[in-house]
Every structure is written in C-alpha cells, then in structure tokens.
Amino acid sequence: MNNVTIVGAGTMGHSLAQVFAQGGYQVFLNDISQDILIRAKSLIEANLETLAEVGLFDSKDHSAVVEERIIYTTDLADAVASSELVIEAIVESPDTKKELFFELDRLSPPEAILASNTSYLNIYEFVETRRPGKVIITHWFAPPHIVPLVEIVPGPHTTPETVETDNGYATPEDIDRATKASFGLRMPILGLVKRVDFAGLDLTQHILSNKSYAPPTVKGRSDVIDSMVSKGRLGVKTGKGFYDYGDSPIEDILRERDLKLLKLKEFLSDMGEMD
Numbered sequence: 001m002n003n004v005t006i007v008g009a010g011t012m013g014h015s016l017a018q019v020f021a022q023g024g025y026q027v028f029l030n031d032i033s034q035d036i037l038i039r040a041k042s043l044i045e046a047n048l049e050t051l052a053e054v055g056l057f058d059s060k061d062h063s064a065v066v067e068e069r070i071i072y073t074t075d076l077a078d079a080v081a082s083s084e085l086v087i088e089a090i091v092e093s094p095d096t097k098k099e100l101f102f103e104l105d106r107l108s109p110p111e112a113i114l115a116s117n118t119s120y121l122n123i124y125e126f127v128e129t130r131r132p133g134k135v136i137i138t139h140w141f142a143p144p145h146i147v148p149l150v151e152i153v154p155g156p157h158t159t160p161e162t163v164e165t166d167n168g169y170a171t172p173e174d175i176d177r178a179t180k181a182s183f184g185l186r187m188p189i190l191g192l193v194k195r196v197d198f199a200g201l202d203l204t205q206h207i208l209s210n211k212s213y214a215p216p217t218v219k220g221r222s223d224v225i226d227s228m229v230s231k232g233r234l235g236v237k238t239g240k241g242f243y244d245y246g247d248s249p250i251e252d253i254l255r256e257r258d259l260k261l262l263k264l265k266e267f268l269s270d271m272g273e274m275d
C-alpha cells in the first residue's frame with residue numbers, strides 16, 4: 001500500500017493524515033472546507049513540534065511529512081483517484097456518511113478499501129457500495145498520533161482479506177494491552193469530562209442521538225467467570241485468575257503493583273494532574 005486518503009480534516013482527520021505521513025505513505029487529506037485544511041496543516045505542524053520536543057520525531061523530516069507526503073485538497077475525486085485505502089473521518093451523521101460512501105465507491109479505484117472512523121454508528125446498516133467486502137470500520141482513538149490503538153470492526157460482508165488477520169477471540173493479554181494503550185493512557189490526563197471537550201461536544205450530541213445503539217442486556221452472570229471461580233481461580237489471592245501468577249507470594253505481587261502505582265502517582269502529581 002502506498003497511497004492513503006483521509007476524508008475530513010477535523011479533530012481526527014488531521015492527526016490520521018499525520019500518522020500515515022509519518023509512516024511514509026503518500027497521503028491525500030480532503031475536506032469540504034479550505035479553511036479547515038489550512039488549520040489541519042498548522043495543527044499537524046504543531047503536533048510534530050510536540051513530538052520532536054520529547055524526542056519522538058526528527059525535525060529534519062518536518063517538511064517531508066507536512067509538505068511532501070500530505071496533499072491538502074478540497075477535490076474529492078483527486079483525493080481518492082490513486083488510493084488503496086480511504087478512511088473517512090467526517091461528521092458522525094448517517095445521512096452524510098451514506099452520501100459520502102456512495103461518492104467514494106464511485107470515485108475510488110475498485111480495489112480500494114473504504115474505511116470509516118465512526119465512533120458509534122453501525123455503518124453496515126446504511127452504507128451501500130458495489131464493494132461490501134472492502135468496507136470496514138477502523139476506529140482510532142484520539143489523538144491518533146499518540147494513542148496506538150485502532151479497533152477493527154468488520155461488517156457482515158467484509159472479507160477476511162480486508163480485515164487482514166482473523167485472530168479469533170482476543171486473549172486477556174490482548175484486551176489489557178488494548179485498554180492500557182487507549183482510554184487507559186488518556187484517562188489520568190483528561191478524566192471523563194475534559195475528554196468530552198477534546199472530542200467535541202457536537203460529536204457527543206451526535207453520539208447521544210444514535211438510536212441504533214443498544215447496550216448489551218445485563219445477564220447478571222458470566223460463563224467464563226463461573227467456570228474460573230468453580231476451579232478456584234479467584235485471581236491474585238489464589239495465585240491464578242485470568243493470568244497465572246506462579247508461585248510468587250501475594251506480598252510480592254501486590255508490592256510490584258503498588259510500586260508502579262506510586263511511581264505513576266508521583267509522575268502525575270509532578271505534572272499537576274493529581275491536584
């Protein structure tokens with residue numbers, strides 16, 4: 001894959017373009033607003049400066065990323081003409097996304113994957129294309145240039161090739177790695193309320209109005225938990241739970257956790273996040 005298009009250059013789109021440009025891809029960043037594209041470029045520049053400040057980006061690559069590898073355009077046809085992957089990060093509205101996917105299907109190369117960064121919408125219910133096997137949800141966590149997790153949500157017709165890997169169920173380690181690398185990373189800095197400010201209150205309004213989402217029914221029990229409890233796998237206190245803690249005394253296991261928590265607390269306190 002060489003060329004990637006990001007449609008929508010707002011809160012998520014500018015950062016997504018940056019991630020792919022930093023990864024060496026040729027990126028086409030599209031928005032309906034020229035002003036948003038100008039702001040996106042300036043935000044990417046600021047993001048790169050922040051990364052450089054903490055040693056995660058080499059400033060000599062600045063213009064290659066910002067000027068050469070990202071083409072900023074309001075012309076959707078130009079933006080998608082040669083892309084193998086198109087990710088939309090536009091407003092969280094079913095009608096607008098449906099309309100956009102229709103255009104993406106019409107304008108993109110037939111082999112291109114069409115992905116949505118939607119937070120809550122079941123796009124598979126309303127998106128119609130001639131390539132259902134190549135339509136997929138790839139949900140990035142904000143800000144994508146720092147939070148290293150993407151949720152891949154295939155639809156009923158998405159092919160395994162599009163998903164790339166079909167790992168089956170996630171292991172306990174996978175789930176912990178994913179949560180620590182996403183909202184876990186953000187939570188100590190933003191909390192629950194400030195996160196909404198960073199995500200955008202208009203997005204939250206769209207999310208709340210999404211009637212197609214229904215939380216899973218509460219069963220009051222779990223087969224997995226019942227089976228583990230019946231085997232005496234109660235967690236750290238019995239040396240085994242989802243993880244196996246070996247023969248280490250419980251004091252050592254708690255000490256390891258507590259030292260890490262204390263270190264984190266001190267670090268957050270130094271940053272003024274524990275006041």
Ligand SMILES: NC(=O)c1ccc[n+]([C@@H]2O[C@H](COP(=O)([O-])OP(=O)(O)OC[C@H]3O[C@@H](n4cnc5c(N)ncnc54)[C@H](O)[C@@H]3O)[C@@H](O)[C@H]2O)c1
Pocket residue numbers: 007008009010011012013030031032033036088089090091092096100117118119120139140141142198199200203
């Ligand atoms: N904000 C977050 O924290 C966050 C996190 C994960 C996923 N998302 C999802 O990402 C998507 C974008 O969210 P956002 O917060 O970046 O939105 P945003 O409002 O900041 O940006 C959306 C951009 O899309 C542009 N746009 C609208 N219609 C367009 C069209 N037809 N063609 C091209 N550009 C168009 C707008 O001009 C705007 O610049 C949503 O689906 C949202 O659910 C957002």
